[in-house]
Amino acid sequence: MFNTLYLRIACDQLHIIHLESGNELQLRAEPPFSNLRLLVADFGVADRLIKEAVTAVIRKRFMRLSLPPRLVMHPLERLEGGLSQVEERILLELGKGSGASKVVVHVGAPLDATGVRACFKKSCA
Numbered sequence: 142m143f144n145t146l147y148l149r150i151a152c153d154q155l156h157i158i159h160l161e162s163g164n165e166l167q168l169r170a171e172p173p174f175s176n177l178r179l180l181v182a183d184f185g186v187a188d189r190l191i192k193e194a195v196t197a198v199i200r201k202r203f204m205r206l207s208l209p210p211r212l213v214m215h216p217l218e219r220l221e222g223g224l225s226q227v228e229e230r231i232l233l234e235l236g237k238g239s240g241a242s243k244v245v246v247h248v249g250a251p252l253d254a255t256g257v258r259a260c261f262k263k264s265c266a
Contacts, residue, residue, distance in 0.1 A: 143161065143208060143210075143211060144159065144161060144199055144208065144209070144210035144211065145159070145160040145161060145210065145211050145212075145213075145257060145258060145261075146158065146159055146160070146195065146198070146199075146210050146211065146212045146213070146241070147160065147212075147213050147215065147252065147254075147257045148191065148194070148212060148213065148214050148215065148236075149215045149217055149251070150180060150181075150214065150215065150216050150217060150232075151180075151217045151218050152173075152175040152180065152218050152219070153169060153170040153173040153174060153175045154167065154168065154169050154170065155167065155168045155170075155190055155191065155194050157194040157195065157197075157198050158198070159198040159199055160254050160257060160258070162198070162199075162200065164197075164198040164199075164200070165198065166194055166197050166198050168190055168193065168194055170186055170187070170190050172186055173186070174186040174187040174190065175218075175219070178219070179219060179228070180216050180218055180219040180228070181228070181231050181232070181235070184231065184234075184235070187235055188235055188238050188239075191235050191236075191238070191239045192238070192239050192240075194239075195210065195212075195239045195240060195241075208242060209240055209241060209242040210239075210240060210241050210242065211241060211242060211243045211244075211245075211261055212236045212239065212241035212243070212244045212245070213244075213245050213246075213247050213252065213257050213260050214232045214233075214235070214236050214244060214245070214246045214247070215246075215247045215248075215251070215252065216228075216232065216246070216248065220248060223248065224246070224248060229246050232244075232246045233246060243261060245260045245261060247260055
């Protein structure tokens with residue numbers, strides 16, 4: 142059984158959905174992880190918040206009975222000119238650090254469950 146997660150990241154905010162259970166959670170960072178130029182300016186704060194979000198939406202029985210989660214990271218702000226390689230790498234590292242076995246970065250319109258799952262079959266950017 143898959144654990145598929147969709148994480149939308151805005152300035153100092155996360156919204157995560159566990160597709161299989163329907164669990165979702167919104168978190169606000171305190172202290173903030175964004176600044177005026179970067180969506181993720183404080184890696185440590187963002188890392189802790191994402192790990193907390195993943196743990197909260199995936200119930201323990203899902204963790205024991207299934208594969209490690211797959212994660213679509215969707216940055217919503219600070220995208221002027223697209224993502225740099227450094228910004229994309231930050232998002233991929235945050236996803237892997239949360240325990241995800243596969244991480245995809247999506248830039249574009251919000252996705253529904255079908256769109257999130259399609260990201261793992263092809264590039265969704």
